[in-house]
Amino acid sequence: MTSTHDQEHNLGVCSQLAAQASEAGCRMLCLPECFAFMGDSSMQSPATVAQPLNGPLMSRYKQLARDNGLWLSLGGFQEAGPDADHIHNCHIIIKANGETAATYRKIHLCDVEVPGGQVWKESSFTSPGCSTTVCESPVGKLGLSVCYDLRFPQLYQELRFRGGADVLLIPSAFTKPTGSAHFELLLRSRAIECQCYVIAAAQAGQNHANRQSWGHSCVIDPWGKVLARMDDKETGIAVAEIDSKYVADIRKRMPIATHRSAGRSSLMKGGESL
Numbered sequence: 001m002t003s004t005h006d007q008e009h010n011l012g013v014c015s016q017l018a019a020q021a022s023e024a025g026c027r028m029l030c031l032p033e034c035f036a037f038m039g040d041s042s043m044q045s046p047a048t049v050a051q052p053l054n055g056p057l058m059s060r061y062k063q064l065a066r067d068n069g070l071w072l073s074l075g076g077f078q079e080a081g082p083d084a085d086h087i088h089n090c091h092i093i094i095k096a097n098g099e100t101a102a103t104y105r106k107i108h109l110c111d112v113e114v115p116g117g118q119v120w121k122e123s124s125f126t127s128p129g130c131s132t133t134v135c136e137s138p139v140g141k142l143g144l145s146v147c148y149d150l151r152f153p154q155l156y157q158e159l160r161f162r163g164g165a166d167v168l169l170i171p172s173a174f175t176k177p178t179g180s181a182h183f184e185l186l187l188r189s190r191a192i193e194c195q196c197y198v199i200a201a202a203q204a205g206q207n208h209a210n211r212q213s214w215g216h217s218c219v220i221d222p223w224g225k226v227l228a229r230m231d232d233k234e235t236g237i238a239v240a241e242i243d244s245k246y247v248a249d250i251r252k253r254m255p256i257a258t259h260r261s262a263g264r265s266s267l268m269k270g271g272e273s274l
């Protein structure tokens with residue numbers, strides 16, 4: 001989807017996507033980072049639209065889950081933060097009955113000079129989270145993250161090997177230059193090294209005058225195969241089936257969880273633990 005500063009418009013698009021997902025027989029719909037709002041942060045701080053998770057905007061997204069009988073991954077909501085200038089970039093899992101199943105606040109903030117001259121300083125309006133989240137769902141055990149977190153593999157190692165995640169959610173709003181160079185490669189790497197499904201719902205197209213998003217939402221299986229993919233502009237859904245037996249089969253035939261422990265003890269002989 002292409003979110004804008006117009007929250008009603010964005011909710012309307014999400015509502016159409018939920019209807020499509022329900023029609024396609026899906027159990028869960030994943031929406032990207034900034035699904036509810038994307039303005040030009042150099043002109044208007046996202047903190048000006050922030051709401052608590054029990055506020056009126058989130059209650060309308062919960063209604064969307066109920067209306068369509070779908071679990072929702074809301075991949076990056078501007079949650080009211082610790083002060084008037086800072087949000088938490090919060091990923092929320094909503095059950096089909098509208099209850100909140102889990103929340104995760106983005107840990108790694110995108111303070112980056114993008115090739116081509118744009119400068120992002122997410123920490124100027126966001127306060128980082130400090131804990132990881134996994135959560136049971138109808139499609140398997142979910143490991144939560146947001147966008148720029150994708151570049152930090154240790155987070156996903158923790159979600160898989162300590163949290164027991166089977167499906168890694170990586171809702172995103174990648175920039176065009178970094179997305180074209182890195183997005184799919186990083187996503188497939190996380191899927192392969194964690195032996196998990198990866199679901200990356202992404203912002204796509206022109207969000208506002210100064211912002212073009214990379215798009216290419218996709219679902220990747222635990223062997224690293226892309227099962228479904230969108231292009232760089234489309235609004236719509238990529239549909240894929242999550243097969244827990246396939247996850248178990250891959251992990252049985254290539255038991256990296258066991259080999260990893262063996263490797264760690266020999267690495268630690270050198271003195272440094274990872």
Ligand SMILES: O=C(O)CNC(=O)[C@H](CS)NC(=O)CCC(=O)C(=O)O
Pocket residue numbers: 033034038039041046110120121122147148151173174175178179
């Ligand atoms: O808040 C907004 O308006 C939009 N938010 C974003 O675009 C977010 C945080 S600034 N983007 C990323 O994390 C991009 C990461 C990325 O592109 C990379 O890691 O290469």
